[in-house]
Amino acid sequence: MSEQLTPATAMHYPWQEAQWTSLIAQVEQQRIPHALILGGPKHTGKYQFALTLAQRMLCESPVGGYACGSCKQCHLMTANNHPDLLKVLPEDEGKAIRIDSVRALGEFASKTSQQGGWKVAIIYPAESMNQNSSNALLKNLEEPGPNTLLLLVCHEPARLSATVKSRCRMVKxxxxxxxxxxxxxxxxxxxxxxxxxxxxxxxxRPLLALQLIETDLLERRRELECMLDDLAAHRTTPLLVAEKLVAKKPVANDPVVTIDWLYSRVSSDIRSDQGDISSRLMFRYLDRLIQAKKLLQSSANPNVQLLWEELLLNWQLLFVTR
Ligand SMILES: [Zn+2]
Known part of the structure; x- marks a missing residue:
């Protein structure tokens, strides 16, 4: 959605200016590494950055560091049909990148470019490669073809194998x-x-912020915040709020997402607090949330009503002990 190529010339986001300037200088001095990890949290526009850089590499006559938007290569890019750009993605979101896709990348890297310029491959998200896929990629990283740029777009660089990381330049x-x-x-x-x-x-994270507006998640999140405030002030009870959450009214939501929101609320409270005893309790509460999330994601099939009652009671207790 927000990470699609825009017509004519792809653009990176304004907060990526420093990374862009530095990489383009390396491109112009012909010292761009053959493999880059674009690493950092999700929803900050790294994929869009990768597409922008890919278009710049493939463009015949860049202007001011950017792709021109009007040459044949740029048209192929915006038509999402450039033969020298390969996107290595999982078949479904959240699934692993298949080893066949990484092998296809090997073939792509070993052939000469069809349009006579660079070849660019984007692996997204790179942490979706399992051990076998990572091993298959290593060969490409060791023997990169000429004028081939590999862009590993990665939300969690810690999950990449150490050997893959050691063969790429990290851009944060x-x-x-x-x-x-x-x-x-x-x-x-x-x-x-x-x-x-x-x-x-x-x-x-700006792209997540945008997603909140485009869906009704913002409204739901605000409702949750109100309920948490009411609990803290004893204007309602954990039981009533738990019932609302489970009945999916008004917070119609996946409990895991709701726990993430609660986690982010507590983290933000910790950040704005000045390290008294309550922050220790809050850290302990964060651990509880992590446990609850694991339980929900497991095959244990927990009683969600009871789980919420406990979490919400413990939330309320945080404010009693202050
Ligand atoms: Zn162009």
Missing amino acids: FPVPTITQSRPWLSQVAGQDQDIEQLLDFSEG
Whole structure:
């Protein structure tokens, strides 16, 4: 959705300026490494960055560091049909990247380019490669073909194998600062949105913030925040809130997502607190949330109502002990 190639010339996001400038300088001085890991948290636009860089590499006559948007190569790119760009993706979101796809990458890398210029392969998300796929990739990393650039777009570089990492140059894409993301988000989200709250709810990740507006998740998240405030102030009971969460009214949601929200609320409370005893309890509470999430994701089929009652009671208790 937000990570699609825009017509004519792909553009990176404004908070990626430093990474862009540095890489383009290396391209222009012909010292771009043959494999890059674009690493950093999800929802910050790394895939869009990879596409922008790919188009720049494939373009016949770049202008000011960017693809021109009008040459044959740029047209092939925007038509999503460039023979010298290979996207190595899982068949379904969340699934592993198949070893066949990585082998196809090997073939792609060993052939000469069809349009006579560079060849670019994007592996996304790179941490979806399992051990076998990673091993298959290593061969390409050891014997890269000429004018071939591999871009490993990775949300969790810690999950990449050490050998893969050691053969690539890491380019870090941290969560942008509010100063970096606010102007962009106000522009695409509209002036009537509470930008600070959106960035707070999305832990500073601008594309997730946008997703919150485009779906009704923002409304649900606000409802959860209200319920948590009511619990903290003893205006409601854990039992009543647990019933609402389970009945999916008004927080119609996957319990795992709701736990993530609760986690992010507690983390944000810890950040804004000044290290008194409560933050120790809050860290312990975060552990409970992690356990609860694991339980929900396991095959144990837990009683969700009881799970929520316990989590919400413990949430309320955090405020009693202050
Ligand atoms: Zn062009």
